[in-house]
Amino acid sequence: xxxxxxxxxxxxxxxxxxxxxxxxxxxxxxxxxxxxxxxxxxxxxxxxxxxxxxxxxxxxxxxxxxxxxxxxxxxxxxxxxxxxxxxxxxxxxxxxxxxxxxxxxxxxxxxxxxxxxxxxxxxxxxxxxxxxxxxxxxxxxxxxxxxxxxxxxxxxxxxxxxxxxxxxxxxxxxxxxxxxxxxxxxxxxxxxxxxxxxxxxxxxxxxxxxxxxxxxxxxxxxxxxxxxxxxxxxxxxxxxxxxxxxxxxxxxxxxxxxxxxxxxxxxxxxxxxxxxxxxxxxxxxxxxxxxxxxxxxxxxxxxxxxxxxxxxxxxxxxxxxxxxxxxxxxxxxxxxxxxxxxxxxxxxxxxxxxxxxxxxxxxxxxxxxxxxxxxxxxxxxxxxxxxxxxxxxxxxxxxxxxxxxxxxxxxxxxxxxxxxxxxxxxxxxxxxxxxxxxxxxxxxxxxxxxxxxxxxxxxxxxxxxxxxxxxxxxxxxxxxxxxxxxxxxxxxxxxxxxxxxxxxxx
Numbered sequence: 001x002x003x004x005x006x007x008x009x010x011x012x013x014x015x016x017x018x019x020x021x022x023x024x025x026x027x028x029x030x031x032x033x034x035x036x037x038x039x040x041x042x043x044x045x046x047x048x049x050x051x052x053x054x055x056x057x058x059x060x061x062x063x064x065x066x067x068x069x070x071x072x073x074x075x076x077x078x079x080x081x082x083x084x085x086x087x088x089x090x091x092x093x094x095x096x097x098x099x100x101x102x103x104x105x106x107x108x109x110x111x112x113x114x115x116x117x118x119x120x121x122x123x124x125x126x127x128x129x130x131x132x133x134x135x136x137x138x139x140x141x142x143x144x145x146x147x148x149x150x151x152x153x154x155x156x157x158x159x160x161x162x163x164x165x166x167x168x169x170x171x172x173x174x175x176x177x178x179x180x181x182x183x184x185x186x187x188x189x190x191x192x193x194x195x196x197x198x199x200x201x202x203x204x205x206x207x208x209x210x211x212x213x214x215x216x217x218x219x220x221x222x223x224x225x226x227x228x229x230x231x232x233x234x235x236x237x238x239x240x241x242x243x244x245x246x247x248x249x250x251x252x253x254x255x256x257x258x259x260x261x262x263x264x265x266x267x268x269x270x271x272x273x274x275x276x277x278x279x280x281x282x283x284x285x286x287x288x289x290x291x292x293x294x295x296x297x298x299x300x301x302x303x304x305x306x307x308x309x310x311x312x313x314x315x316x317x318x319x320x321x322x323x324x325x326x327x328x329x330x331x332x333x334x335x336x337x338x339x340x341x342x343x344x345x346x347x348x349x350x351x352x353x354x355x356x357x358x359x360x361x362x363x364x365x366x367x368x369x370x371x372x373x374x375x376x377x378x379x380x381x382x383x384x385x386x387x388x389x390x391x392x393x394x395x396x397x398x399x400x401x402x403x404x405x406x407x408x409x410x411x412x413x414x415x416x417x418x419x420x421x422x423x424x425x426x427x428x429x430x431x432x433x434x435x436x437x438x439x440x441x442x443x444x445x446x447x448x449x450x451x452x453x454x455x456x457x458x459x460x461x462x463x464x465x466x467x468x469x470x471x472x473x474x475x476x477x478x479x480x481x482x483x484x485x486x487x488x489x490x491x492x493x494x495x496x497x498x499x500x501x502x503x504x505x506x
Contacts, residue, residue: 019068021045021089026279029096030155032135032186034103034283035079037320042071042281045089055085055098064089079183097157099133101184102177103283104392106170107200108290109265110193111328111377111384119168119381126160129171134158134178136166138189142274143263145203151278155186167191169328172385173288173392180393188282190275195265196294197306200276201313203269211305215298216268222261234258266294280317285396286324287314288388292352293330293376296344304351308359326363326391327352329499331371331378332485340442340450345484349500353407363391366405368481368488369497387496402426402494406463408501411478418443418478419458420465420503428493429462440488441467443475448506450479477504 023043033039041053044064051070052061060072070089081099086092106112116125137155142148156162163171167189178185192199198206198215206212241255265271295303311325329352330345349368356362365387372378394403404424411420422430432438438457442450453469467478481488481500490498 019044019046021051021087021091021093023087023093024150024278025153026137026151026188026282027085027095028137028154030098030135030157031085031095031137032099032101032103032155032184033074033077034186034285035100035183036076037283038073038076039283040071040073040281041085041087042069043087044068045070049089052088053085054088056083056100081184099135099184099186101133101186102181102285103186103188104170104174104177105188105190105279105284105287106167106173107190107287108328109191109195109292109294111293111331112167112169112191112288112290113189113193114168114377114381115165116168116171117164118377118379120379121382126164129158129160129163131158131175131178133184134171134174135184135186136162136171136189137187138166139275139279141192141265143199143265143267143270144274145262145267145269147273147277149278151275168381169290169385169388170288172382173388176385176389177392177397180389180399181397188279188284190271190279191290192265192271192275194294195271195291197291197303197310198268199265199271200291200310201269202272202317205309205313206268209309211302212268215302219261219267223267226261231258231260276314276317281319284318284320284323286326286392289325289327290384291327292348296330296348303348304354307351307355311355311359311362322361324361324363324392324396325359326365326388327355328365328367328384328388329353331367332369332373333371333376334373334484336373336485336487337483340452340479341483343484346482346500350502353499353501361395363388363395363403364405364499365391366497366499368486368500371485373485390496402492402496405496405499406430406492407499408480408503411503413475416468416473416475418465418467418475418503420467420478420480421459422463422465422498424492425461425463426492426494427461429459430457430465430498431491431493432457433489433491435489438465438490440481440483440486440490441465442479442482443467443469443472444477444479444504445472445474446476448477448504450477450482453478477502477506479503 047068049064064070077100079101083098085095085098174185174187390403393399406422406425409421409423438455441453441455443453444450451471455465455467458464458466479502
């Protein structure tokens with residue numbers, strides 16, 4: 001009897017040691033793999049187990065390491081499908097309806113998170129969202145200091161049912177690419193409303209730079225000593241406040257539920273660990289980004305270094321080179337100013353523009369004409385997506401279209417007037433929309449006091465501005481669209497607004 005029981009016990013103990021084949025949720029039915037790329041596929045199984053990955057006639061094989069981790073790279077595939085992707089270890093996983101095409105990640109805060117059903121023309125957009133070769137997946141918003149390897153989610157076929165809650169900018173961008181290229185498109189939504197840029201990179205990246213010491217200390221002051229018990233007390237207090245508010249007739253806005261600072265979207269490293277890390281390394285073409293509003297309340301000079309750091313860190317950790325990274329500049333917002341103004345939003349916009357000069361393979365969509373004064377979330381996501389799509393179609397897919405908003409290049413003084421030269425202006429030149437009067441230009445003299453100015457389009461290529469003001473007989477500096485919500489109307493003839501600029505460094 002003993003000779004029978006001992007082997008059975010041994011077998012039972014071995015069964016507990018068996019690790020089933022596991023792969024993260026980014027691999028599921030209906031997924032899209034990036035075409036013409038050696039796509040990574042990874043997971044875990046028993047240590048030393050042989051793993052074979054098969055798709056479209058190719059087989060890639062490897063062995064799991066001592067901890068059971070395995071990873072293969074598929075040979076590049078052309079656009080097409082559907083395919084079946086099979087992973088064989090001591091058991092098998094079969095993924096159906098796998099397409100190969102263009103994969104773009106959609107990152108940022110609430111304006112990227114903003115869904116199709118809350119955007120302009122929502123009803124007709126949802127009804128017409130029948131695109132079986134566009135695939136969508138969203139990563140849940142989990143904030144943590146511990147790197148996560150998985151998430152709850154799966155790829156879905158784009159339809160009126162699945163597009164409702166998806167990122168509007170992401171979907172409209174992806175649809176433009178799909179309709180133009182005629183290939184499958186996969187969109188991965190990583191957005192988290194209200195997120196700080198510091199949360200998108202590993203904490204240790206910030207800890208190694210003295211520029212972020214004060215922000216790290218600020219966040220540490222919120223989390224040190226904050227326990228589950230403390231949070232429970234705050235929730236209980238909030239519930240009493242809600243009860244009192246309801247008993248008083250529910251007047252005004254109700255009390256806001258407490259947020260746990262340990263898991264929020266402003267804590268350094270939280271989004272990188274909880275949202276980015278589970279999909280880190282998945283094959284992609286590029287990333288579109290719409291963030292910055294949450295960073296306007298701090299020293300704007302910080303963002304000028306932080307934003308490039310975010311881009312370079314994500315690229316480094318992704319391990320797929322300097323993939324395209326295209327962002328949206330902050331829109332106009334709040335009340336229009338009757339006088340020229342200098343504000344933190346203007347400085348952060350400038351930092352976003354200057355990032356074009358310090359990172360490779362970057363692009364910026366200027367939307368200074370798209371915002372809504374009373375709402376930080378403009379509903380016109382079509383224009384935003386179209387301007388991002390222009391960049392991708394021109395830079396990544398070879399289409400000959402204008403994609404850069406005109407930018408300030410230089411200025412010179414001539415008899416009390418300023419001649420401003422702009423670059424990235426199309427052959428048809430500049431254009432003042434709606435009226436011939438150019439709005440939003442200001443000049444200053446040595447006293448650094450800015451006054452509204454008159455301007456006209458000049459130059460043989462119509463890519464210059466002649467600017468003057470009777471209030472400033474000897475101007476030394478010029479600014480355009482330099483306000484949180486400037487009144488502006490200067491465009492390239494292709495419909496791209498001139499990028500806000502200043503000639504000074506005051």
